[in-house]
Amino acid sequence: xxxxxxxxxxxxxxxxxxxxxxxxxxxxxxxxxxxxxxxxxxxxxxxxxxxxxxxxxxxxxxxxxxxxxxxxxxxxxxxxxxxxxxxxxxxxxxxxxxxxxxxxxxxxxxxxxxxxxxxxxxxxxxxxxxxxxxxxxxxxxxxxxxxxxxxxxxxxxxxxxxxxxxxxxxxxxxxxxxxxxxxxxxxxxxxxxxxxxxxxxxxxxxxxxxxxxxxxxxxxxxxxxxxxxxxxxxxxxxxxxxxxxxxxxxxxxxxxxxxxxxxxxxxxxxxxxxxxxxxxxxxxxxxxxxxxxxxxxxxxxxxxxxxxxxxxxxxxxxxxxxxxxxxxxxxxxxxxxxxxxx
Amino acid sequence: xxxxxxxxxxxxxxxxxxxxxxxxxxxxxxxxxxxxxxxxxxxxxxxxxxxxxxxxxxxxxxxxxxxxxxxxxxxxxxxxxxxxxxxxxxxxxxxxxxxxxxxxxxxxxxxxxxxxxxxxxxxxxxxxxxxxxxxxxxxxxxxxxxxxxxxxxxxxxxxxxxxxxxxxxxxxxxxxxxxxxxxxxxxxxxxxxxxxxxxxxxxxxxxxxxxxxxxxxxxxxxxxxxxxxxxxxxxxxxxxxxxxxxxxxxxxxxxxxxxxxxxxxxxxxxxxxxxxxxxxxxxxxxxxxxxxxxxxxxxxxxxxxxxxxxxxxxxxxxxxxxxxxxxxxxxxxxxxxxxxxx
Numbered sequence: 122x123x124x125x126x127x128x129x130x131x132x133x134x135x136x137x138x139x140x141x142x143x144x145x146x147x148x149x150x151x152x153x154x155x156x157x158x159x160x161x162x163x164x165x166x167x168x169x170x171x172x173x174x175x176x177x178x179x180x181x182x183x184x185x186x187x188x189x190x191x192x193x194x195x196x197x198x199x200x201x202x203x204x205x206x207x208x209x210x211x212x213x214x215x216x217x218x219x220x221x222x223x224x225x226x227x228x229x230x231x232x233x234x235x236x237x238x239x240x241x242x243x244x245x246x247x248x249x250x251x252x253x254x255x256x257x258x259x260x261x262x263x264x265x266x267x268x269x270x271x272x273x274x275x276x277x278x279x280x281x282x283x284x285x286x287x288x289x290x291x292x293x294x295x296x297x298x299x300x301x302x303x304x305x306x307x308x309x310x311x312x313x314x315x316x317x318x319x320x321x322x323x324x325x326x327x328x329x330x331x332x333x334x335x336x337x338x339x340x341x342x343x344x345x346x347x348x349x350x351x352x353x354x355x356x357x358x359x360x361x362x363x364x365x366x367x368x369x370x371x372x373x374x375x376x377x378x379x380x381x382x383x384x385x386x387x388x389x390x391x392x393x394x395x396x397x398x399x400x401x402x403x404x405x406x407x408x409x410x411x412x413x414x415x416x417x418x419x420x421x422x423x424x425x426x427x428x429x430x431x432x433x434x435x436x437x438x439x440x441x442x443x444x445x446x447x448x449x450x451x452x453x454x455x456x457x458x459x460x461x462x463x
Numbered sequence: 464x465x466x467x468x469x470x471x472x473x474x475x476x477x478x479x480x481x482x483x484x485x486x487x488x489x490x491x492x493x494x495x496x497x498x499x500x501x502x503x504x505x506x507x508x509x510x511x512x513x514x515x516x517x518x519x520x521x522x523x524x525x526x527x528x529x530x531x532x533x534x535x536x537x538x539x540x541x542x543x544x545x546x547x548x549x550x551x552x553x554x555x556x557x558x559x560x561x562x563x564x565x566x567x568x569x570x571x572x573x574x575x576x577x578x579x580x581x582x583x584x585x586x587x588x589x590x591x592x593x594x595x596x597x598x599x600x601x602x603x604x605x606x607x608x609x610x611x612x613x614x615x616x617x618x619x620x621x622x623x624x625x626x627x628x629x630x631x632x633x634x635x636x637x638x639x640x641x642x643x644x645x646x647x648x649x650x651x652x653x654x655x656x657x658x659x660x661x662x663x664x665x666x667x668x669x670x671x672x673x674x675x676x677x678x679x680x681x682x683x684x685x686x687x688x689x690x691x692x693x694x695x696x697x698x699x700x701x702x703x704x705x706x707x708x709x710x711x712x713x714x715x716x717x718x719x720x721x722x723x724x725x726x727x728x729x730x731x732x733x734x735x736x737x738x739x740x741x742x743x744x745x746x747x748x749x750x751x752x753x754x755x756x757x758x759x760x761x762x763x764x765x766x767x768x769x770x771x772x773x774x775x776x777x778x779x780x781x782x783x784x785x786x787x788x789x790x791x792x793x794x795x796x797x798x799x800x801x802x803x804x805x
Binding site for chain 1: 468469470471472474475480481483484485487488489490491492494495497498499503504506508509510513515516517518519520521522523524525556557559560561562563564566568569570571572573574577581584585588589590591592593594595596597598599600601602604606608610612
């Protein structure tokens, strides 16, 4: 009998698995304007379009309940789910919540989780319209599926970046990653201590960035008010290097970003130094920033800078030039993305 | 310090948890016509409505990969996800697939899973428009979120059943439950056997009902063609007893169903006898039938019977009468539903 082939998922690399799984999918509904391949799917609704996206978080991979307060976790799960709608320049409207719940989770714990979700929904103007609760053998699982609306002409895909466009981000980077490292360190250090008192002084900002990411509707609203429509946009979830490569891949372009322009918060640098981590690695590959990365036409530079909400970190180039990080001494380093899944 | 309260989920009972979690949710979007409380959420789209639903399956609870072929599992996951749209009398259109994948799953295994999903989607005329793949510490997790469309006046809720309406089901019941029992028995028996050869002869129908449930678009199409609009409808996933109680609860009514009218397949009875299980229990509480339970006005009886696709098993009564199973000797037994989650 023939041995059946068994390939480890990691060998396919960052984009390989998704391409392989979605490459063979048929298209049967003429209302499906855009399937897999962007932050959210786009569905034709006549005058407007509907956006649809889904995001799963699993215990032990995406969160550790020993230090992640359930209320924050609920908040973060909603922000993550809804960010993919915002990253299409659309308005989030409804979400569903599917939970896998292990026996150790109490009703009060679920109350807290829902309280956090409801708080995020309130801030976002979003409704929780349904869900599913099933048992789970091991750990908590949260899947948020989100629906949004937009006018067709407002939509911003990953694929619209053009040569000379400016590359913008909505926040300093790497803070959430360092927040996670801090929590992991304190957990390790205090493992066998009876009344553990973790030391977080001076790093509260990092914890907040990891445990309670912001939503950036305000930035989108400000851009809209200025009449600036991004040419491409993506949710910064996998790290700047990976997400910028996604935009370049979809837009068939290259990019040059400048190291000294990438904002890194003081707390991020301080903790990185203390922990012997290169803060640039945290900023480029850390991930979980949950901010927006987008491109705008060159002639909007002054206008976008005046908003005070955005940093311009580089510009789009031709595809042949690749995705390059320029160091302060002018050296260009090809940006590699991280492995498949963080 | 006050001891924080910790309530086990099971203590809240069948409807308690969902009520508790969703009872406090606010409503912010005026396009949200219906949130939690039916098979799917209903979202206003002007002339039409959009339906949204989500369904999670976890390894070890909802499926056992030691005997569930991945292709069938993909097929079943889609059918489960889409059935909630059908149970609103709407047309399914798009789905998203969120996967939690443990290290033991190979790329080829995911190929098979996707092949099964794609086959179901093809039969249903549905597109897979997106997804999310994350790592999982323990076992495979599948969340299917489905979107559908309907005209407002076509929608069938759980809440529309009226006194004297007839109670209809689209198939014999309990077969999937017995299929699951057969698979579990053979797994147990052959646990330490080197070249296990499970004995499934004569029970192929039961396996198929469990591993590859049908979708019932044909029944809905036939009803539509006859101009019959169900007054209420639900996906039969938790078992007839529980799902009928859901309809009665939402419609503020009671029900009488007649034991001798509940169809049970020959293979179901035979295996039940062999395994010392009451086939009526399998039919009432087994669950996973994934067929439709619905009510129609009394005057449609002849018309619906002529279709040959539906069994009429009883009728709706006033709320005070409760939900009652009538035995062949005329005795009435109050129907209890099973615990929270199967």
